[in-house]
Amino acid sequence: xxxxxxxxxxxxxxxxxPQYLYDFLDNLFHFxxxxxxxxxxxRQKKIDTKVKYTMDDNGLLKSWINYSTFINPPYSQIKRWIxxxxxxxxxxxxxxxxxGQKPSPIVLLVPARTDTKWFHQVxxxxxTSVFLLKGRLQFDKNKTSKAPFPSCVILLxxxxxxxxxxxxxxxxQVPTWTLDLxxx
Numbered sequence: 001x002x003x004x005x006x007x008x009x010x011x012x013x014x015x016x017x018p019q020y021l022y023d024f025l026d027n028l029f030h031f032x033x034x035x036x037x038x039x040x041x042x043r044q045k046k047i048d049t050k051v052k053y054t055m056d057d058n059g060l061l062k063s064w065i066n067y068s069t070f071i072n073p074p075y076s077q078i079k080r081w082i083x084x085x086x087x088x089x090x091x092x093x094x095x096x097x098x099x100g101q102k103p104s105p106i107v108l109l110v111p112a113r114t115d116t117k118w119f120h121q122v123x124x125x126x127x128t129s130v131f132l133l134k135g136r137l138q139f140d141k142n143k144t145s146k147a148p149f150p151s152c153v154i155l156l157x158x159x160x161x162x163x164x165x166x167x168x169x170x171x172x173q174v175p176t177w178t179l180d181l182x183x184x
Contacts, residue, residue, distance in 0.1 A: 017072045017109055018137055018138060021109070021133075021137070022070070025070065025107055025153065026070070029068050029070070029105050029107055030068055031067075031068050031069065031070040031107075032066075032067045032068050032069075032104075033052075033064055033067030033068065033069045033070070034052045034069075034070050034071070035059025035060075035062065035064055035069060035071060035084075036055075036059050036071055036072070036073050036074060036081065037052035037054050059084075060080055060081070060084050063088075064088045064106070065088065065091060065092055065095065066104070067104060068104040068105055069085075069088070069104070069105070069106045069107065070107050070109075071085065071106065071107065071108045071109070072108075072109040072110075073108070073110065075110075075111065078110060078111075078118060079117075079118045081108070082108070082110075082118045082121060082122050083118075083121075085106050085108060085122065085156055086121065086122060086125065086156070088106060089103065089106055089125070089127060089156040089157060092104065092157070093127065102157075103157050104157065105155060105156060105157035106155075106156040106157060107153060107154070107155055107156075108122075108153070108154040108156075109151060109152075109153055110151065110152060110154060111147075111149045111150065111151055111152075112132055112133070112149070112150040112151055112152040113149070122154055122156070123154070125156065127156055127157055128154060128155065128156055129154070129155040130152055130153075130154055130155075131152060131153040131154075131155065132150070132152045133150070133151045133152060133153065136148075136149075136150065136151070137151050
């Protein structure tokens with residue numbers, strides 16, 4: 001069975017987060033950091049975070065520990081951003097676990113590529129929730145420009161807000177389990 005190249009296409013390395021989706025997530029998590037902001041995309045839409053790192057700043061080399069973080073990564077480097085997110089959240093739990101404080105969340109908007117290693121690497125964490133988005137996202141203002149792939153929001157951290165939305169059926173959370181059935 002052939003896999004459609006469209007599912008893994010990268011006509012562009014960066015996709016503009018739809019404003020309605022960003023606003024919805026920002027109202028829940030009050031983002032203070034966008035570690036992979038694009039100057040071009042920032043001119044096109046309003047992302048209101050206290051701190052933005054562009055490609056020149058290299059957010060992969062900076063600490064995110066005190067920030068509620070939103071990430072719509074360059075898709076050619078998604079594995080690196082996933083690994084950085086995991087490392088940051090592990091550090092948050094270690095740091096905040098000692099103080100009893102709840103760590104601030106990391107929220108990623110990524111393709112829903114459940115067949116990839118990076119997807120399972122991040123979803124196998126106890127602090128991860130995955131929210132599949134219905135339909136295809138429209139990444140720019142052109143109404144005919146839909147994403148060539150399904151998308152999901154991955155939440156790293158503890159969030160009673162998302163739990164309340166899931167309970168009220170505003171957001172339907174899909175639990176994730178992994179079956180690793182490799183022959184012994």
